[in-house]
């Protein structure tokens with residue numbers, strides 16, 4: 001048993017979509033969430049740069065006393081997961097990559113779309129996963145232009161958000177796809193717009209948040225580091241940006257938690 005927190009890291013607010021699934025599945029686990037904020041967005045940056053940010057972020061989480069790290073960012077995972085695991089060999093580090101495998105295994109039309117950042121879609125990790133699981137499946141690679149900025153600005157309910165999503169998703173409607181993979185943790189916050197636009201077209205939306213939470217649960221058991229069942233979870237939020245950013249992380253997390261509690265009643 002180990003009541004130390006789990007560390008979750010993202011370039012900004014996106015990893016809160018993973019944090020939400022962790023809170024839901026593992027209510028006794030404390031979590032320290034690090035939203036970089038200062039260097040966000042990562043999507044158009046180089047692998048070296050992102051690896052540097054990711055290493056600094058994990059160092060910070062380790063200094064906060066975490067027992068495990070979840071890289072709640074596809075871009076940081078595709079750039080740096082091997083480096084991070086090489087540095088912190090004794091600590092479990094869970095990465096997130098676009099859920100190409102489940103989408104390829106279940107597509108009926110043999111055509112899927114993956115929405116992700118420019119960096120993720122060009123990464124070696126993405127290319128090798130696609131080569132491995134997408135035999136006979138056509139994978140359309142699409143960058144969610146403006147999606148990250150909209151979520152960072154807290155404008156996910158706006159007309160601007162709907163228009164940006166429409167611009168990206170509408171051209172896919174007649175492409176014969178039956179899956180859209182959300183390959184960036186910011187994108188689930190725009191899910192309702194995507195659902196709206198694909199309604200009635202037989203297209204499923206595939207997100208990896210829940211699967212990652214299950215993987216974390218499995219690893220906690222395997223390493224025997226789960227929190228005690230009577231442990232009261234605490235959630236903390238840190239950032240490399242200013243206090244205002246950190247506070248808005250905290251506020252968003254609180255409203256996510258409120259919605260979860262309402263859903264559980």
Ligand code: DGL
Pocket residue numbers: 010011012014015040041042043044072073074075076117120148183184185186
């Ligand atoms: N949330 C991140 C991801 O999952 C990336 C967003 C960004 O910083 O560009 O890829």
